[in-house]
Amino acid sequence: MTRVLGIESSCDESAVSLVEGEGDRLHIVKNIVSSQIEVHKQYGGVIPEVAARQHVQVLAKLLEEQGIKREEVDVIAVTSGPGLVTALRVGIDTAKALAWAWEKPLVGVNHIEGHIYANWLRVHGTPEEVPQFPALCLVVSGGHTELLLMREYGKYERLGETLDDAVGEAFDKVAKLLGLPYPGGPAVAKAAESGDPRRYRFPRPMMKDETLDLSYSGLKTAVRIAAQKELTSPDALPSLAASFQAAALEPLIAKTERALGMYREVKSLLLAGGVSANTRLRAMMAETAGKYDVPLFIPDLALTGDNAAMIAAAGFFRAQEASKGAWQTLRATSNWQLGAHRRVV
């Protein structure tokens, strides 16, 4: 049994967690997330310096509150990128101090890899099934939108990615255009529930092209133009949100299906990242998985957003690489990309 302490501070969530595991079965022992949403709400988005200062105030407190002790930790895992560099540094420095004081090995974890490994966890208990390789992962977060082929633990090929904005970023920007509060994704999804997704015909850029790449900047512009014209009518907002949501999600599904058609050997389909909280996307992915007869893994709702359990889980599988001297050399890598991009056409 290996017990991993996870620490996350890459954006606007400070989080610590203790995960234990053996083989490929993991179990969350402790898990706490402290969100800075209320602080950043007043600015309409995350201010990196403010985020870093909040992490300083909160992280040590969380560790203390959870009563995490030296004896119950075998390895320390911390998000070391991608993310806001000032925010990342707070988590890294906390982890380094603990690794030094407790004489424990330390491993730097890629935040996106963490999101993927949320699929190896359940909020309660141990999952009955875990993903099998090769796995196709659709990563949808505030900063990333990509299709990854994972042939084994920690090995990724980037089959496709957004050429401009991430899908979560598009949700956040559209929320602003529609006058909805930060964070925008959940607010747009909520407004979309009572709207007509066919009322506005927004573009689905690159949906039909041969690549597995995506693009969201054109869609955002189209929504801005429509919103300027339509928002004077009180019933337009839900349908603008629903039409945007459909245009944002359909290309994700189209590219996932294209990838499943190309890589017949895929044994599991995974959804990961903050946008995986989206009910409509979860349902569409379930349909796709059914159509291609491939087992689908979606994180528990409470594990879709940023948390430290997912970082501990990724650290668990990287534990062999963890080293006792890592506290001296570990650095923040704010633009760390998972895997090499592999053009499929």
Ligand code: KG4
């Ligand atoms: O993965 P995440 O927590 O942070 C990053 O690593 O970037 O993702 C946050 C993103 C935000 O853009 C947020 O608006 C979006 O996920 N999001 C959603 C929903 N819940 C969160 N987008 C659409 N529908 C949702 N229900």
Ligand code: ZN
């Ligand atoms: Zn994230």
